[in-house]
Amino acid sequence: MAPIKDRFTIHSKAVVCQDVDLRGEITIGSGTVVHPKATIFAITGPIVIGANCIIEEAVIIINRKKEVMRIGDENLFEIGCRVECPSIGDFNTISTRARVHYTLRLTSYCVIGAGCLVVLPEEEVLEEHTVIYGPASERRVWSGRGHIQELDLRRKHSEYLRETLPKFNRLRRGDGA
Amino acid sequence: MPASILYHCTCTSVPSSSVIGAPPAPFTAPPPQHPLHAFGFHPLPTLYFCEECDDVSGYYCPNCLFEVPSASVRAEKNRCARNCFLCPQCSNTLSIVSSDPPLNPDNRHPPVINSVGDPPFFLYCNYCRWDSAEAGITFDKPTGLALQLQKTEDSSPDTLEFDRLKEHFEPLIRISHVQPTAITAHTIQTHSHSALSAINAAASSALARDVPGLRRKRVDPNAAKDEYGAYYRSRIDSISGGGEVHAEVEWLKDMAQEEFLLGDVSRLEQRWVGSWVQSLKSIDLKPLRIPLHSKQTKRCPKCRHILIKPEQKSQSTRYKIKLMAANYLPSIDVLLVPPLTAQPSATLSRATGGKAKQSGAAADDANAGQALQQGKTYAFQLAFTNPLYEPIQVRMTVQRPQSKQGKRAPFAVSLPTSSFSISAFAEAWEYDDEEDAEINDDDIEDMLAGRGTDGSLAARDSGKKGASNSTVGVLERKANVTKVGGEVVIGRESDGNVQFNVLVSYTYRADDPTEETGSSAAPKTAVSGGGENKTFSFYIVVDLGTISPAS
Numbered sequence: 001m002a003p004i005k006d007r008f009t010i011h012s013k014a015v016v017c018q019d020v021d022l023r024g025e026i027t028i029g030s031g032t033v034v035h036p037k038a039t040i041f042a043i044t045g046p047i048v049i050g051a052n053c054i055i056e057e058a059v060i061i062i063n064r065k066k067e068v069m070r071i072g073d074e075n076l077f078e079i080g081c082r083v084e085c086p087s088i089g090d091f092n093t094i095s096t097r098a099r100v101h102y103t104l105r106l107t108s109y110c111v112i113g114a115g116c117l118v119v120l121p122e123e124e125v126l127e128e129h130t131v132i133y134g135p136a137s138e139r140r141v142w143s144g145r146g147h148i149q150e151l152d153l154r155r156k157h158s159e160y161l162r163e164t165l166p167k168f169n170r171l172r173r174g175d176g177a
Numbered sequence: 178m179p180a181s182i183l184y185h186c187t188c189t190s191v192p193s194s195s196v197i198g199a200p201p202a203p204f205t206a207p208p209p210q211h212p213l214h215a216f217g218f219h220p221l222p223t224l225y226f227c228e229e230c231d232d233v234s235g236y237y238c239p240n241c242l243f244e245v246p247s248a249s250v251r252a253e254k255n256r257c258a259r260n261c262f263l264c265p266q267c268s269n270t271l272s273i274v275s276s277d278p279p280l281n282p283d284n285r286h287p288p289v290i291n292s293v294g295d296p297p298f299f300l301y302c303n304y305c306r307w308d309s310a311e312a313g314i315t316f317d318k319p320t321g322l323a324l325q326l327q328k329t330e331d332s333s334p335d336t337l338e339f340d341r342l343k344e345h346f347e348p349l350i351r352i353s354h355v356q357p358t359a360i361t362a363h364t365i366q367t368h369s370h371s372a373l374s375a376i377n378a379a380a381s382s383a384l385a386r387d388v389p390g391l392r393r394k395r396v397d398p399n400a401a402k403d404e405y406g407a408y409y410r411s412r413i414d415s416i417s418g419g420g421e422v423h424a425e426v427e428w429l430k431d432m433a434q435e436e437f438l439l440g441d442v443s444r445l446e447q448r449w450v451g452s453w454v455q456s457l458k459s460i461d462l463k464p465l466r467i468p469l470h471s472k473q474t475k476r477c478p479k480c481r482h483i484l485i486k487p488e489q490k491s492q493s494t495r496y497k498i499k500l501m502a503a504n505y506l507p508s509i510d511v512l513l514v515p516p517l518t519a520q521p522s523a524t525l526s527r528a529t530g531g532k533a534k535q536s537g538a539a540a541d542d543a544n545a546g547q548a549l550q551q552g553k554t555y556a557f558q559l560a561f562t563n564p565l566y567e568p569i570q571v572r573m574t575v576q577r578p579q580s581k582q583g584k585r586a587p588f589a590v591s592l593p594t595s596s597f598s599i600s601a602f603a604e605a606w607e608y609d610d611e612e613d614a615e616i617n618d619d620d621i622e623d624m625l626a627g628r629g630t631d632g633s634l635a636a637r638d639s640g641k642k643g644a645s646n647s648t649v650g651v652l653e654r655k656a657n658v659t660k661v662g663g664e665v666v667i668g669r670e671s672d673g674n675v676q677f678n679v680l681v682s683y684t685y686r687a688d689d690p691t692e693e694t695g696s697s698a699a700p701k702t703a704v705s706g707g708g709e710n711k712t713f714s715f716y717i718v719v720d721l722g723t724i725s726p727a728s
Contacts, residue, residue: 111306133267133305140266142306145299148277 004043010173011051015162018170024063029053029073033161036169045069050090054158059083064102072108074154081112089128091151109147113137236469237491240270244491245469256466260322264302265447265462271300271309273319300464312463323466345379425457507561507571507599507683511719514556514662549724552669556649556662557721559592563599563657569685572596573661576678576716588724590677592663593650596684602657667724675721682714 009027010016016028017036024042028034029051037057040047045066050073055061060082063069072090077083080097089108094100098112101119106126112118113133129142236245238257245253262271275298297315300322301308309315316325330336432441443459450465472487486498549555563569575590652660665675 113304131306140305140307143308143311145308145310146274146277146301149274 008172013162015165016172017165018172020172022172031158031162033158033165035059035161035165042069047071050075052155052158053077054154054161074151076154076157078114091147091154109142109144111142235487235489235491236471238467239470240467242491244489250469255469257469258323258466260320261467262300262322262464263467264305264307265312265443265464266307266459267302267305269302269304270467271302271464273298273316273322274301274308275319309464311460314464342379346376429457504564506713506715507563507569507681509681509717510560510562511721512558512560513721514558549667549675549722551667551671551724551726554664554666555721556664557719558652558660558662559719560658560660561599563602563659565685566601566603567685568598568601569683570596570598571659571681571683574680574682576680588668588671588675588677589666590663591649591665592679593661597651597659597661599659600654600657665721672724672726674723676718679717679719680714681717682712684710684712686710 004024006023007025008022011028011030011032013030014028014032014034016032016034017038019036020034021037021039021041023040025046026040026042027046027048029049031052032049032055033053034040034055035057038055039058039060040049040055041060041062043063045063045068047061047063047069049055049071052073053071053075055077056079058080059077061069061071061077062082062084063086064084065086067086069086071088072092074091075088076093078094078096078098081094082099083094084102085100085104085106086102088106089110091108092106092110092112094112095114095116097114098116099118100106100112103120103123104118104126105124106112107128109129110126111131111133113131115135116132116137118132118137127141129144130139131142132139236247236250236255237243238245238259238261240261241257241259243257243259245257249258260273263269264271275296296317297310298317298319299309299315314326314329316322318325441459442457443462447459447462448457472491474486475484476482477484482500483498484500485496487494487496561571573592573594575592649662649664652662654660667675
């Protein structure tokens with residue numbers, strides 16, 4: 001197998017800490033915050049992360065497929081989660097210690113609850129506004145009520161992080177910057 | 178399955194005599210094959226030093242931690258009267274949120290978020306994202322939700338029915354209270370009996386109401402009268418509820434033909450909380466008020482002494498009075514040592530001054546998870562930890578396993594039968610100087626005594642460290658822990674669990690004359706000596722694991 005070529009394209013407005021484990025071809029969009037101790041492995045194929053995402057500590061994002069793994073805007077990956085979805089839309093929340101298999105594709109406004117293990121036997125696209133919760137990973141559809149407040153909260157969250165993280169962590173700059 | 182020890186408590190056994198003051202009948206713990214066996218044995222941390230349940234010490238809401246006075250508990254039907262609600266989907270607590278602000282029509286500027294929030298307010302579950310707007314419940318103000326929901330709750334069919342039942346039964350209960358004056362067990366029984374018969378009459382008359390479409394024999398309404406000369410007729414007619422029922426059946430039929438979404442029908446756990454028949458649809462699930470939790474005190478069934486009493490404040494988890502069994506009974510741990518072939522190395526390392534625990538632990542790791550094999554002899558160690566501030570003398574008696582159907586007993590257990598002492602518990606810093614001296618004595622005695630085959634400790638008394646037989650007998654004494662070794666020989670044709678009951682009795686000298694002499698969890702309490710030496714006995718069941726069939 002060819003050795004993994006590391007090529008990171010990090011937007012100048014993104015905040016990526018020094019202690020992040022990056023491998024492969026990774027593109028990080030504007031305003032995204034990657035906390036220390038996160039792991040992004042683009043082993044087989046490249047990963048493209050959109051704008052204003054928040055990737056917290058101990059998150060593992062792996063691309064197992066040859067195709068590009070696209071992650072949209074305003075997503076929140078909470079501490080300890082493990083994500084292998086080939087495509088993720090906008091404004092999703094993957095809660096603490098959740099694990100998502102690579103057969104699942106997320107659209108927008110989905111919520112994967114804390115600790116949920118989502119392993120599906122076949123390829124599936126999760127509809128918008130789906131919420132997966134509970135120890136048995138049941139799902140239901142969110143009505144979307146309150147999404148504006150949540151969007152506002154997430155923006156404030158990422159803004160605060162972009163201000164505070166550089167004060168206490170060394171930043172990693174992209175190859176081109 | 179790892180080896181474990183459980184303690185026996187008489188809480189599940191029926192008292193042999195109900196006369197107070199009669200001496201308890203001689204008691205033996207049920208052997209492992211007995212069906213009562215499983216219920217009588219508990220792990221030590223769950224036992225109190227006498228046991229029974231009773232007495233509520235206070236009610237509080239688990240969400241807002243508000244302490245509810247017992248008087249208003251009844252009025253609020255055991256639920257929190259403030260703004261605490263349970264999500265009907267996932268049973269988590271609901272929070273009160275405001276609706277989204279209206280979107281700007283051109284969508285260029287981000288919408289203005291009002292810090293207070295815009296009405297209408299609704300309940301929202303953070304976990305499954307259910308909100309009460311789906312069930313049609315919204316509020317005008319974020320506070321005082323209980324009041325706003327009061328009206329709808331009061332007019333619900335089950336509340337009305339309950340109120341009517343109360344009105345009907347109150348005079349009846351008053352009448353039955355007047356008749357018996359002295360409260361004895363007999364009258365209490367008859368009282369509940371009469372209340373029961375009244376309830377039975379109400380239930381039978383409710384069943385006897387007209388069901389449309391069902392032709393029945395005309396029941397004489399006079400026959401439904403009970404002895405009090407009144408009968409209850411339910412106001413809720415089944416006819417009026419018929420329309421809703423039909424609609425639900427139609428909905429279910431449609432679902433079978435069209436696409437079926439599992440989330441549309443509410444689960445049984447979500448529906449049985451309400452006392453009335455609810456609609457099956459998930460959309461109709463309403464938020465429930467949070468039921469109150471209560472802190473309980475426990476009393477001993479024999480002497481009515483308070484065993485545990487929690488603090489009144491709902492936030493604190495401490496107890497004013499706490500009589501735990503673990504503070505009085507020696508804690509026993511069991512450790513299985515691998516078969517005899519590995520023993521010489523273990524004893525060797527022990528004799529050279531290494532801690533016996535280390536070798537035992539290492540060997541155990543290698544054997545972890547292995548089942549017991551037929552035809553082999555296993556050694557096991559019981560470590561007794563003394564929680565008292567006095568040294569105790571412990572004696573063990575094994576209850577022989579019964580042989581069933583004429584077969585030989587599946588295994589034979591040998592334990593030291595003489596009593597051995599366990600030192601008192603003292604703080605860690607007090608042991609530092611003593612330890613070195615103790616280990617040296619141990620080594621010397623080990624080497625002097627050699628590894629003889631004499632297993633009995635009858636000749637050796639407490640105070641001397643005996644290690645004559647390396648497996649059976651007192652193995653080690655350290656601080657307030659004494660390790661005793663035993664052996665179990667597993668027969669060639671046996672199978673099943675290696676479980677046996679052991680009667681442990683321990684004696685200690687009580688200096689304090691005001692110590693309680695109440696009965697313990699143990700069936701026997703013998704006060705030996707002149708009131709100064711106390712003896713307690715209890716049964717434990719030692720489970721060493723399952724016998725695996727020989728490969």
